[in-house]
Amino acid sequence: GENVEQHPSTLSVQEGDSAVIKCTYSDSASNYFPWYKQELGKRPQLIIDIRSNVGEKKDQRIAVTLNKTAKHFSLHITETQPEDSAVYFCAAAWWDAGNMLTFGGGTRLMVKP
Amino acid sequence: DGGITQSPKYLFRKEGQNVTLSCEQNLNHDAMYWYRQDPGQGLRLIYYSQIVNDFQKGDIAEGYSVSREKKESFPLTVTSAQKNPTAFYLCASSSTSGDNEQFFGPGTRLTVL
Numbered sequence: 001g002e003n004v005e006q007h008p009s010t011l012s013v014q015e016g017d018s019a020v021i022k023c024t025y026s027d028s029a030s031n032y033f034p035w036y037k038q039e040l041g042k043r044p045q046l047i048i049d050i051r052s053n054v055g056e057k058k059d060q061r062i063a064v065t066l067n068k069t070a071k072h073f074s075l076h077i078t079e080t081q082p083e084d085s086a087v088y089f090c091a092a093a094w095w096d097a098g099n100m101l102t103f104g105g106g107t108r109l110m111v112k113p
Numbered sequence: 114d115g116g117i118t119q120s121p122k123y124l125f126r127k128e129g130q131n132v133t134l135s136c137e138q139n140l141n142h143d144a145m146y147w148y149r150q151d152p153g154q155g156l157r158l159i160y161y162s163q164i165v166n167d168f169q170k171g172d173i174a175e176g177y178s179v180s181r182e183k184k185e186s187f188p189l190t191v192t193s194a195q196k197n198p199t200a201f202y203l204c205a206s207s208s209t210s211g212d213n214e215q216f217f218g219p220g221t222r223l224t225v226l
Contacts, residue, residue, distance in 0.1 A: 001172075006155075009153075032213050034213070034214070034215075042219070042220075043203065043217040043218060043219050043220055044156070044203070044217050045217070046214050046215070049213070049214070089155055089156065093213065095213060100158070100161065101158075101215060102158075103148075103155040103156040103157075104155055105154060105155040106153075106154070106155050
């Protein structure tokens with residue numbers, strides 16, 4: 001089955017700096033890669049996703065890059081703000097297999113004002 | 114925060130008791146999922162269902178059971194066979210065509226006394 005590794009497990013940055021979280025996956029058939037943000041005690045919420053037919057996707061201060069050859073994808077947050085502090089999860093799925101997401105272990109991002 | 118709901122928010126169980134966690138969605142989604150989240154860890158799939166009256170085991174199904182008698186509902190029973198059930202339980206749903214996004218419920222925090 002799919003295995004998703006996520007690094008780092010914790011990340012502390014100064015407000016205004018950039019943050020990068022990296023994930024690797026094992027199943028070359030995976031073609032859907034979402035990122036979820038979970039604030040303390042709340043439900044995970046999708047912040048951005050990418051499909052295997054593109055290499056990069058941006059949404060304001062958030063971007064995701066995908067390298068299918070190397071089987072890794074990354075989340076980039078620019079101009080970080082204190083409200084970006086949360087746990088971020090990456091996931092991978094083989095869309096045609098019915099959307100069974102395999103999640104990474106999560107990254108706790110702390111943005112210091 | 115409508116769309117997918119879980120109840121109760123907090124649940125306390127004595128050892129040896131079965132408890133049932135509720136999950137309801139009004140998003141007309143065919144697929145529903147149950148995840149377990151332990152402190153500092155990612156989301157692990159317990160059970161999933163892609164259609165009414167059908168469900169499949171996930172990675173950690175032992176000690177759990179589910180039913181899917183209605184499209185809107187996917188209750189999870191934590192049985193006494195689950196040796197370490199204290200965790201945060203998240204239900205999710207998604208369409209099985211087009212958009213892959215999984216929508217999560219607010220979660221149920223189960224504590225075994």
